[in-house]
Amino acid sequence: MDSHVALIRQALATLDAQELARLLEPHLAALAELEAEAGQLRSANALLRKENRQQRGNAGTWRDQHTARLAGLQRELHADLQVQLRAPSADQAARDQQELTEQILDQLPIPIFLKDRDGRFLRFNSRFEEFTQRSRAEILGRTIDDFASPRWAAATHVEDEQAWSTGRMVTTERRMATFDPPLDVLVSRKVINSGGLSYMLGYFIDISEQRAARAAMQHAVESAEAASRAKSEFLANMSHEIRTPMNGILGMTELVLESDIDAHQRADLTLVKASADALLQIVDDILDFSKIEAGKLDIEEVPFDLRQLVSDTLRAMSLRARQKGLALASEIPANVPRIMKGDPGRLRQVLLNLVGNAIKFTGAGSVTVQLSIGAEHDGRSEIEFAVRDTGIGVPEEKQHLIFEAFAQVDGSTTRQYGGTGLGLAICRRLVILMQGRIEVHSAPGQGSVFSFTVPLQHTGVAQAAPLPPLAVLTPGQGMNLSANDGGLIVGEGDLPPPSADPQAAPARGGLRVLLAEDNPVNQRLAVRLLEKLGHRVTLVDSGLAVLERAARGAHDVILMDVQMPGLDGLAATRQIRQRESMQGGHVPIIAMTARAMAGDRERCLEAGMDDYLAKPVDSQQLRDMLLRYQPDSGHQLLDWRGALQRLDGDAELLLELAALFLHDGPQLWQELGEALAAGDQPRSTRAVHSLKGVLVNFGAARAVALAEQLSAALHAGQPWQLAAGRLEPALQQVYEALKELIAGGIDAPPPS
Known part of the structure; x- marks a missing residue:
């Protein structure tokens, strides 16, 4: 019995006293009663032994009954204790689990x-x-x-x-x-x-840190955009400030070179012009790189003459090659298609840069442009342009650097050759934009081969006729600029004397030109050029003066500088157009400005100008532009002579291109219409850009001007319906003119 009590008390020591006391109180009371009864039994035990042995059986039975009762109570108490002891253990485990959960949550x-x-x-x-x-x-x-x-x-x-x-x-x-x-x-x-x-x-x-980082990122983006705008504004101002005096230098130099001067004076002025051209090229490189970085260059796909592209490039570089006594040649195999679709402007820019570099880094020998045809896929051929020179070469360890922006093979202060380090970077990025690749193979002292490959689309126009073998001229043989043989070869020798340019004859009838220009040098130059071309000039030096003169309605065309004191050219144009919308009439306005950054042309067209000329402007550019607005030829749909000149007089090729555009033009217009209806601005811009590029080939000035107005509206995010509505009938007129051209032959009078 004592052992059971000890067991109970031991259990009580490990459990909550009050709770267990409440649960075990009835059982403990019963146990106390049993203990008292057991004491009484022990006291009476001696008396019971003395009783009659006859009654032993009965006494034994009574004792056995009480013993059995006591044992039963003990068993019942033990079972209850086990139940009660087990219940607090489960509750304790639950409490332990809850405590563990709370600790985990708090951590x-x-x-x-x-x-x-x-x-x-x-x-x-x-x-x-x-x-x-x-x-x-x-x-x-x-x-x-x-x-x-x-x-x-x-x-x-x-x-x-x-x-x-x-x-x-x-x-x-x-x-x-x-x-x-x-x-x-x-x-x-x-x-x-x-x-x-x-x-x-x-x-x-x-997320405080993440939001702070996001805000910092947004601030950084805004700061970068502000810095980009500041950079663009700086470049625009720099371009304007450089181009303005360069316009005077180059223009006056050209005027003097066309006058009666001796050979030494001509040589000196030729160097002046070459230096000015080099400076202008540096400015153009910086501006082109800025445009590419800003993603503001479009790639077009228009038909062009591959052979003519190479010929024009070499003609443009011939003077530099002659000054160094270098032979300049081209090699175009007969299997290379002549007419392809691509972006001739970008291709020419890359070629000019590579040929210019080759001339700069070649002291003696030759520079050769080679074309070859590669793999064909999806109606396109990979055309490889390779520029090979006999110059100083590029070390292998430097070859991976030269296509990076601002990189120089020799960046020391003692380097022999100058440059911005942007030319090849521009070439690389332009080639990538045209889905091509560019590379160099070179060794020091053994010359270099810069090559780029671009996929160009087939047009179906016949292959170029087989070309005679190329004969490389030796120094002193003069210059051969014929476009009918296999290549353009420039040798050493004196520059030919200037000859009378039939295209430089005074414009028939002349135009009444209102010239808005505030720079004295540019005023004198523009007046001289315009008068030489047979036009009558009224000069003003501010936007307010333009408004006053234009109100009199006595001019055929306005040449408008953009940056002028008081009222700039853009604001003046908007006011003129607003006045015309109420009073009727339309005077052509041509921007003639030194602002040549990305978007400047679009801003001029958006303001209501009809055309755009970037300074420095030479006499040929000015003449070609004003021919579009001649009273007797301003309504001419196509410029046949100009188109033939661009193709070196190849009338058959011009007819083939006309037939090609009659097939492709409507499809291109349909694509443009679908893009406009879908609100797809990038696709619309590409389509109108390609359409404009084809129209330029035929000298379709009116349609080109309307295409430029549509392009400006798209770039500015303005309503395009009016410009598109004007362009569609102009295209129909071009189609009719091309049909007349094909039916009547190249000698037929131009449609009007």
């Missing part, structure tokens, strides 16, 4: 909460208390309305209801303004189920 770095369907907070960790800035007593069993601001509580109810109704996780961004500094958090919540009941589990994530 988590994010606030976590659990709510019931009525929004009462059932569980949460210490981080949640920190975020809400409330104690456990203020949160437990309460709802968000009991301790949060009305605005926060209202937002919480909306998000909770969204999570309860959809069953999906709901995440929102919140700002906790009660902190200093305020905290930005993501609050996520999702409905979970357990034991047949539904709860809402939620947590907070501090």
